[in-house]
Amino acid sequence: MNKYIFPENFKWGAAASGIQTEGITNKANESIWDLWHNKSPERFYRGIGSSLVTDTYNRYEEDVQLMKKVGFNSFRTSIQWSRLIKNYETGEVCQDAVEFYNNYLDEMIANGIEPMMNLYHFDMPAELQEKFGGFESKKVVDLYVDYAVKAFELFGNKVKYWITFNEPIVPVEGGYLYDFHYPCKKDGKLAVQVGYNIILAHAKAVKEFHKLNIEDSQIGVVLNLTPSYTRDEREEDQKAAWYADLLFNRSFLDPMVKNEIPQELCDVLAEQGVTPETTEEEIACITSAKIEFLGVNYYVPRRVKAREAEYELDYFTPEVYFENYVNPEGRFNPYRDNNEILPTAIHDIAMNVKDNYGNVPWFLAEIGIAMDEASEGKPDENGIIDDTFRTDLMKEHLIQLHRAIEDGANCFGVHQWTFIDNWSWTNSFKRRYGFYRLDLETGNRIPKKHGVWFKELATTGSFEG
Ligand code: IFM
Numbered sequence: 001m002n003k004y005i006f007p008e009n010f011k012w013g014a015a016a017s018g019i020q021t022e023g024i025t026n027k028a029n030e031s032i033w034d035l036w037h038n039k040s041p042e043r044f045y046r047g048i049g050s051s052l053v054t055d056t057y058n059r060y061e062e063d064v065q066l067m068k069k070v071g072f073n074s075f076r077t078s079i080q081w082s083r084l085i086k087n088y089e090t091g092e093v094c095q096d097a098v099e100f101y102n103n104y105l106d107e108m109i110a111n112g113i114e115p116m117m118n119l120y121h122f123d124m125p126a127e128l129q130e131k132f133g134g135f136e137s138k139k140v141v142d143l144y145v146d147y148a149v150k151a152f153e154l155f156g157n158k159v160k161y162w163i164t165f166n167e168p169i170v171p172v173e174g175g176y177l178y179d180f181h182y183p184c185k186k187d188g189k190l191a192v193q194v195g196y197n198i199i200l201a202h203a204k205a206v207k208e209f210h211k212l213n214i215e216d217s218q219i220g221v222v223l224n225l226t227p228s229y230t231r232d233e234r235e236e237d238q239k240a241a242w243y244a245d246l247l248f249n250r251s252f253l254d255p256m257v258k259n260e261i262p263q264e265l266c267d268v269l270a271e272q273g274v275t276p277e278t279t280e281e282e283i284a285c286i287t288s289a290k291i292e293f294l295g296v297n298y299y300v301p302r303r304v305k306a307r308e309a310e311y312e313l314d315y316f317t318p319e320v321y322f323e324n325y326v327n328p329e330g331r332f333n334p335y336r337d338n339n340e341i342l343p344t345a346i347h348d349i350a351m352n353v354k355d356n357y358g359n360v361p362w363f364l365a366e367i368g369i370a371m372d373e374a375s376e377g378k379p380d381e382n383g384i385i386d387d388t389f390r391t392d393l394m395k396e397h398l399i400q401l402h403r404a405i406e407d408g409a410n411c412f413g414v415h416q417w418t419f420i421d422n423w424s425w426t427n428s429f430k431r432r433y434g435f436y437r438l439d440l441e442t443g444n445r446i447p448k449k450h451g452v453w454f455k456e457l458a459t460t461g462s463f464e465g
Pocket residue numbers: 017020167297366368417423424425
């Protein structure tokens with residue numbers, strides 16, 4: 001048995017997002033998720049959309065007490081653009097939303113929970129998608145920046161950690177390459193333009209944030225990162241992994257963290273005929289917008305091999321350069337579509353950030369161990385759900401993080417995805433990740449055993465394993 005001790009003042013908590021938790025009570029406007037669910041409910045697991053979800057809008061006080069019960073000292077959620085802003089062109093805010101976010105933030109702060117606020121979690125306002133194509137358009141980039149400034153001005157004194165985007169590559173993949181987010185287009189060139197415009201929106205918002213000089217407050221971004229592992233050492237597989245890393249990781253990491261646009265990326269995009277429209281002024285903004293911290297989301301490793309079959313799509317996707325590969329010797333999570341389990345990837349990510357990204361301060365912003373409701377089972381006689389599987393896996397991942405910190409990683413915290421089981425896009429409530437189960441019929445929050453372990457971890461900053 002070893003004891004793993006984490007640095008003092010380490011952040012322990014969970015992450016969620018506005019749209020996945022708040023529900024639609026008193027919402028000023030719709031997001032693309034409301035719009036898409038209205039149009040095509042069949043695209044959502046059991047047809048469930050984001051209208052009620054965990055109903056945080058009405059239950060935040062009770063929920064903050066539940067955060068305390070499992071030992072959180074910090075919590076990330078997001079402001080919904082479509083809740084805060086009533087009129088996107090004039091910037092008029094919805095007063096009810098201002099009140100709600102103020103109350104929610106005050107409640108966390110009063111209870112010793114440091115709020116981290118994200119500005120965009122896949123939730124483009126429906127009107128801006130339908131009128132202008134969302135981030136396809138540079139007009140929407142500027143409207144996003146206006147919204148960000150409004151949020152900084154309204155809540156800047158309460159939020160010490162601002163985040164511009166969560167997993168900015170996901171709306172590109174989902175909306176423009178692989179058809180799992182609205183607007184469900186399959187267009188490689190547009191995908192690249194949307195990715196570029198999001199990076200630009202981030203950079204412009206970072207610049208505006210710094211102009212405001214808010215005391216004791218910093219800004220960063222949360223990226224989903226994973227190293228690309230190959231079948232073996234053969235050269236063509238190594239090249240495949242290099243492409244996957246360039247297109248999925250470095251495409252956002254380099255501009256957002258190092259303020260560099262890799263020449264190799266420009267060459268690949270040019271080779272594919274998908275170079276985005278840029279201006280010198282925009283590039284200057286991207287290459288000078290400095291962030292103070294990075295959030296890293298990690299769930300599963302990426303496995304690739306050199307292309308063997310011919311590429312069949314008639315539009316560009318990164319897979320033109322590699323094929324996905326299932327590791328025959330891998331360990332898999334039986335409760336989540338057989339996703340591979342590879343805790344050592346956390347150490348690899350940490351060393352990459354240390355060696356290649358200036359060892360920027362970072363935190364593990366999402367680590368999630370998914371189980372379905374049936375595999376978590378029913379509450380025991382004390383009303384607690386036994387999710388020891390989750391705790392065991394979490395320990396394995398944290399051991400790797402601890403090893404990385406000993407090896408010099410500049411990591412300042414861990415947030416589990418998620419707090420109360422929440423609605424997760426087209427998967428709805430299929431996969432459960434929370435410290436508390438959400439009973440979909442009653443809305444009750446049911447504690448899981450993992451929370452007891454986590455509280456001990458968060459309060460002592462250590463665990464034995
Ligand atoms: O629910 C999502 C979240 O919105 C972003 N990261 C992954 C989670 C689980 O799929």
